[in-house]
Amino acid sequence: MMNxxxxxxxxxxxxxxxxxxxxxxxxxxxxxxxxxxxxxxCVIKKGLAFCGECDSFPCDDIINKPHSTVLDKDWLLWKLNxxxxx
Numbered sequence: 001m002m003n004x005x006x007x008x009x010x011x012x013x014x015x016x017x018x019x020x021x022x023x024x025x026x027x028x029x030x031x032x033x034x035x036x037x038x039x040x041x042c043v044i045k046k047g048l049a050f051c052g053e054c055d056s057f058p059c060d061d062i063i064n065k066p067h068s069t070v071l072d073k074d075w076l077l078w079k080l081n082x083x084x085x086x
Contacts, residue, residue: 005029010039010062010069011050017070038068 006015008028019025032040039051039062051057051069058076062069069076 007050008040008070009037009043009050010071011052012070038062038065 002013003015006013006020006027006029008014010028012028014020014025014027017025020027025031028037028040034041034044042061043049043051043054046054048054051062051071058071058080062071063073063076063080
């Protein structure tokens with residue numbers, strides 16, 4: 001069963017992350033603070049649950065800005081150009 005508290009603001013499920021599974025991280029919501037993660041800060045500022053809810057997803061920032069998301073860049077580009085994006 002998925003734990004909603006482990007859904008990162010970028011949309012990645014922290015419960016599937018090797019770092020979390022090894023006990024070296026508490027997950028996005030508990031481990032990070034403002035300024036640690038671009039996606040986390042942006043989503044909180046916009047009042048969203050995660051990136052995928054944003055009308056601009058995937059935006060230029062998460063595609064081009066280094067370390068802004070753990071989501072796969074090729075998948076983000078495919079999603080941007082996909083007819084199923086909107």
